[in-house]
Amino acid sequence: LQTQTQTELLNTDPLFFLSTLTAAERPVLRSSTADYSILERIGEGSFGKVLKCQNLKNNKTVAVKIIKDANGQCLF
Numbered sequence: 683l684q685t686q687t688q689t690e691l692l693n694t695d696p697l698f699f700l701s702t703l704t705a706a707e708r709p710v711l712r713s714s715t716a717d718y719s720i721l722e723r724i725g726e727g728s729f730g731k732v733l734k735c736q737n738l739k740n741n742k743t744v745a746v747k748i749i750k751d752a753n754g755q756c757l758f
């Protein structure tokens with residue numbers, strides 16, 4: 683990985699997949715700062731997949747990139 687990408691990853695808040703569902707039956711990503719309801723998958727690049735999510739703390743819609751693991755696999 684390029685140094686800039688490594689720095690970005692090190693500074694990124696780690697997200698964890700939870701099996702719990704919101705009232706709308708959507709899966710939730712949890713981080714130390716907020717939980718995110720997954721709305722849909724909006725794209726895919728070389729390094730991972732991009733999900734459209736809603737921050738359940740402030741209701742803002744955000745894009746969350748899920749980075750592939752060493753085997754090129756992604757949770758979604």
Ligand SMILES: Nc1ncnc2c1ncn2[C@@H]1O[C@H](COP(=O)(O)OP(=O)(O)OP(=O)(O)O)[C@@H](O)[C@H]1O
Nearest residue numbers: 724725726727728729730731732733744745746747
């Ligand atoms: N902030 C965003 N808002 C909306 N869609 C996004 C956002 N970021 C990424 N996407 C969508 O997800 C796709 C994949 O994005 P990603 O950044 O993973 O890869 P890329 O930069 O397009 O390609 P690569 O990483 O292979 O050079 C994009 O092509 C775009 O369609």
